[in-house]
Amino acid sequence: AYRTLDAAGVRAYVANLAHLAERLGGTPATWQVREVSDGNLNMVFLAEGPAGGVCLKQALPHVRVDPSWKMPLDRTFFEAAYLREVFPHVPNLTTECLHFDPEQFILVVESLSGHKVLRTALMQGPVNPDIATRIGQFVARSTFATSLLAEPFEKVMNRRICFARNQTLTRITVDLILTDPYIPHPRNHWAEPELTPVVNALRANAPLRTRVDALRLHFLSNPQALLHGDLHTGSIMTTEDDTRVIDGEFATYGPIGFDAGLFIANVILSLFSSPSGQNSSLHINMINNFWQEFEKTFLTLWEAQNPPQDPATHYYSTALGPISQTHKQAFLNSILQDTIGFCGTEIVRRIIGYAHVADFSALPTPTHRAARKKAALQFATACLSPQTPIFSIQDFLDLLLKN
Ligand code: SR1
Ligand code: MG
Structure with a gap:
């Protein structure tokens, strides 16, 4: 069942997926996980380890900046689908979709923490x-x-x-x-x-x-x-x-x-x-x-x-x-x-x-x-x-x- 993740949930989620955990390197306990939500709609986290980082985005059942404005969760599906369509044509101008979870409506892309x-x-x-x-x-x-x-x-x-x-x-x-x-x-x-x-x-x-x-x-x-x-x-x-x-x-x-x-x-x-x-x-x-x-x-x-x-x-x-x-x-x-x-x-x-x-x-x-x-x-x-x-x-x- 869908549940909204917090920083601890993000650490456990990434640790569970070998290809993502490998990107970060080290052990989950040493990773830095921080919430960096900035846009109007979603939760965004950066998880960083000694070898690299990922950016995890999760849809909320409402507009992030207005919880009274209810909203279905499927927007991360469309973002993942968009990335899969355009990435081959603009690989150096966007991010690759590393993971999409259709139950938790989580999208993971490479981290751009230096940008x-x-x-x-x-x-x-x-x-x-x-x-x-x-x-x-x-x-x-x-x-x-x-x-x-x-x-x-x-x-x-x-x-x-x-x-x-x-x-x-x-x-x-x-x-x-x-x-x-x-x-x-x-x-x-x-x-x-x-x-x-x-x-x-x-x-x-x-x-x-x-x-x-x-x-x-x-x-x-x-x-x-x-x-x-x-x-x-x-x-x-x-x-x-x-x-x-x-x-x-x-x-x-x-x-x-x-x-x-x-x-x-x-x-x-x-x-x-x-x-x-x-x-x-x-x-x-x-x-x-x-x-x-x-x-x-x-x-x-x-x-x-x-x-x-x-x-x-x-x-x-x-x-x-x-x-x-x-x-x-x-x-x-x-x-x-x-x-x-x-x-x-x-x-x-x-x-x-x-x-x-x-x-x-x-x-x-x-x-x-x-x-x-x-x-x-x-x-x-x-x-x-x-x-x-x-x-x-x-x-x-x-x-x-x-x-
Ligand atoms: C309720 S969403 C408001 C605006 O935020 C998004 O970034 C889009 O620009 C949308 O129009
Ligand atoms: Mg936006």
Whole structure:
């Protein structure tokens, strides 16, 4: 029967599994076990021995930060399934699933105890902008490999059937990111009264509401690729030269621009919350690096698919003949448009929705925080405005620099 583990339970659990105990080395009594839960949903422990460490994650029957919000346990199943799908394509950019327990809903991956959460690293000072290049690689490789551009439709559809069952967490995304902030809802909150008129204006903006409605429909009805589904800067662990994407429990099929948009939005939230006068070039470089690498890698992988394999046995979604560069560029442009839209919704929900980000707490006074959050909401409004002409990542960066 399922039971929630504490540190002592984790020690006994790991000691019982030879391949994990071997990774740690020494004897269980000498292992260091500590709880490092940080996200909203799960318990996380690090167990370390003389030879190495593991990270153990267990689902709770509720949201970790709100025990009254009950929740089924199956999210670790989807995280393990996501890792098994994408790890072969991005082995140096995520962690390997070392163990999954379908009764205790425990997932064990390698420990990243020498890494920092990217959000924390950004709050502490400048980071290496190549981190964003690596995330561009991650998004391009994980999405291309699981899309109809790379695989016969039978394989893709079977995977879609599996991840279509990740409905509890997809419901969270649909509600928390794509619905609640635009209506009065008890889960929304903001501390700064100065934001209320901005929120009212956002909700009264009919074209913006129509765009958000379209993005919600697009998220649910365009299964382009297997998404990470929650690719914010808290889902990335990094050192100067090694970057890993973690926490794929929100994995689902959807539009590729959703992963890209969430990553870019969180870099932008870091930019808007950095102390005034701080040079914006790091954040601009990060967004540019991310997009350039994503586009280049995605197109290179697509190029390698040409010419299509024998159409009699490989029912790819690609054309029977070579695909024109114009068609490929149009596909990438449509991902850019989705990216900008989902970026706007992520910024909005991180400021007025249920789950805020720590970034703004670095600002010294409530007045500073209100001013920067207001500016971020105004930028998000531009991202969600059908009137804003953005045809390239440069247009997007120009718009960002104007705000
Ligand atoms: C109740 S879960 C709230 C948020 O935390 C997760 O990390 C996701 O971002 C989700 O939207
Ligand atoms: Mg998470």
